[in-house]
Amino acid sequence: xxxxxxxxxxxxxxxxxxxxxxxxxxxxxxxxxxxxxxxxxxxxxxxxxxxxxxxxxxxxxxxxxxxxxxxxxxxxxxxxxxxxxxxxxxxxxxxxxxxxxxxxxxxxxxxxxxxxxxxxxxxxxxxxxxxxxxxxxxxxxxxxxxxxxxxxxxxxxxxxxxxxxxxxxxxxxxxxxxxxxxxxxxxxxxxxxxxxxxxxxxxxxxxxxxxxxxxxxxxxxxxxxxxxxxxxxxxxxxxxxxxxxxxxxxxxxxxxxxxxxxxxxxxxxxxxxxxxxxxxxxxxxxxxxxxxxxxxxxx
Numbered sequence: 001x002x003x004x005x006x007x008x009x010x011x012x013x014x015x016x017x018x019x020x021x022x023x024x025x026x027x028x029x030x031x032x033x034x035x036x037x038x039x040x041x042x043x044x045x046x047x048x049x050x051x052x053x054x055x056x057x058x059x060x061x062x063x064x065x066x067x068x069x070x071x072x073x074x075x076x077x078x079x080x081x082x083x084x085x086x087x088x089x090x091x092x093x094x095x096x097x098x099x100x101x102x103x104x105x106x107x108x109x110x111x112x113x114x115x116x117x118x119x120x121x122x123x124x125x126x127x128x129x130x131x132x133x134x135x136x137x138x139x140x141x142x143x144x145x146x147x148x149x150x151x152x153x154x155x156x157x158x159x160x161x162x163x164x165x166x167x168x169x170x171x172x173x174x175x176x177x178x179x180x181x182x183x184x185x186x187x188x189x190x191x192x193x194x195x196x197x198x199x200x201x202x203x204x205x206x207x208x209x210x211x212x213x214x215x216x217x218x219x220x221x222x223x224x225x226x227x228x229x230x231x232x233x234x235x236x237x238x239x240x241x242x243x244x245x246x247x248x249x250x251x252x253x254x255x256x257x258x259x260x261x262x263x264x265x266x267x268x269x270x271x272x273x274x275x276x277x278x279x280x281x282x283x284x285x286x287x288x289x290x291x292x293x294x295x296x297x298x299x
Contacts, residue, residue, distance in 0.1 A: 005065060005087045007031045007048040014073050019044035029182055036071045037063060051182075052191070054230070061227055061258060103184045107164055110145030111152050114138055118151055121169040125211070126286060132214050141166070147178055153210055155180075155189050156197050162186035165210060165224070179224075191231040193221040203241035203298065206259070208252060211283030212245070215290045220245075226255040233262045240268045243297050247281040248274050273297065 008031050011018050019032040027047065035046035038060040046057045046068070055063045069087075070080035118140040119129035132138065139152040150166035163185040166178045182188060194210050198218040205220040207213060213220045223232050226246060236242055242263055246252035256272050263270040275282050277289065285293070 003065075003084065003088045004050070004053040005048065005069075005084060007050075007087070010069065010073075010083070010087050016072055017044075033072070035059065051188070052231075056227065056229070058227070061255065062230065103181075105162070105180075105184050105186050107139065107152055107154070108141060108145055108147040108150075108166060110141045110148075111139050112141070114140040114151070115142065117142075117149075118169060121151070125283070127214060128287070135217075136214060140169075150178070153194075155192070155194055157187050157192045159197060160186070162192070163189045165189070167210070189224055190229050193223065193232055193235050195221045196235060199239075202239055203243070204236065204239045205243045205245050205294075205297070206236065207245050207282055208247055209281060209283060212281055215283045215285055215287070216245075216294065217290075219294070226251050228255065228259055230262075233259070236263060237266045242268060242270045243273055244270065245273045245275065245282055248276065249280075252281075 008018065010016075011031070011033060016033050029051050030047035030049055032044035032047040034044060035057040038045070038057060040059065045059050046055060046063070048055050055065060055068045057063065065084055066077060066080045069075070069083045070077055073080065073083060075083070114129075114133050118138070119133070122129040122132055137154050139154070141147055141150050141152060143149065147166045149170050150168055153165045153167060154161045155163040155165065163180045165180070168176050168178075179189060193206075195213040195218070199221065200218055203219065205216055207216065207220055207222050208226050209224070210222050213222045221236075223229075244256045244259055244263075246256040246259075253274070260270050260272055273293075275285075277285055282290070
């Protein structure tokens with residue numbers, strides 16, 4: 001059974017500042033503090049997920065519970081294990097008194113079939129708009145929506161739509177992607193892989209973003225960003241051949257190597273492929289380049 005830690009109580013006891021709800025690094029379902037494992041500008045980048053019980057830094061990724069408590073509290077590994085038991089007991093008592101609230105899942109208000117404006121956005125990015133819309137069940141919003149002028153991307157898991165992402169088509173929004181509020185998701189999107197239901201063979205191409213799946217077609221899955229979760233790693237275990245094809249920037253390559261390390265202990269073959277095109281990610285390839293790449297992978 002999964003153990004949960006009362007991390008807010010731990011931080012209070014050890015004088016560790018955490019992000020207030022209104023802080024820019026404050027997120028619903030997360031308790032965030034400064035990460036002791038990475039360098040750079042200080043910020044509340046290390047978070048504890050209160051729903052799933054794990055630590056993750058938005059910069060350097062996942063970290064074991066004991067390692068986090070050992071480092072933050074400046075204690076030995078043995079003492080850190082004892083702290084886990086102590087704060088796990090407090091968390092169990094706390095969770096028993098909590099009431100879980102689940103808002104029924106639904107797509108954003110104003111979601112309708114894609115219009116010419118959505119098709120023009122896809123064509124501008126080099127996609128066959130009608131083919132992508134039909135293949136991936138894309139929808140769209142206009143100005144009459146709380147998530148205006150976006151492609152609405154349903155996320156399926158085991159044949160059921162469980163979440164969605166909204167992709168800005170104007171180029172003017174500060175956030176290119178907006179996710180379904182966690183309180184509405186049937187399954188949190190970072191616990192699954194986009195496109196997994198459509199993988200036809202025993203090989204899989206792992207990419208960061210949804211548009212890269214559209215470009216590569218069935219057989220590709222996305223982790224919704226360079227950072228991945230252990231739940232996503234477990235979903236990749238059954239495949240005999242796994243090709244990691246993340247963005248070629250430093251963050252993408254760092255996470256690709258980290259994912260390969262996790263997958264290397266599993267049966268099958270894992271390879272890292274690097275995108276060397278002129279765009280930002282594999283989704284920027286032409287369809288001809290994507291088709292050629294897949295042929296090279298499967299030789």
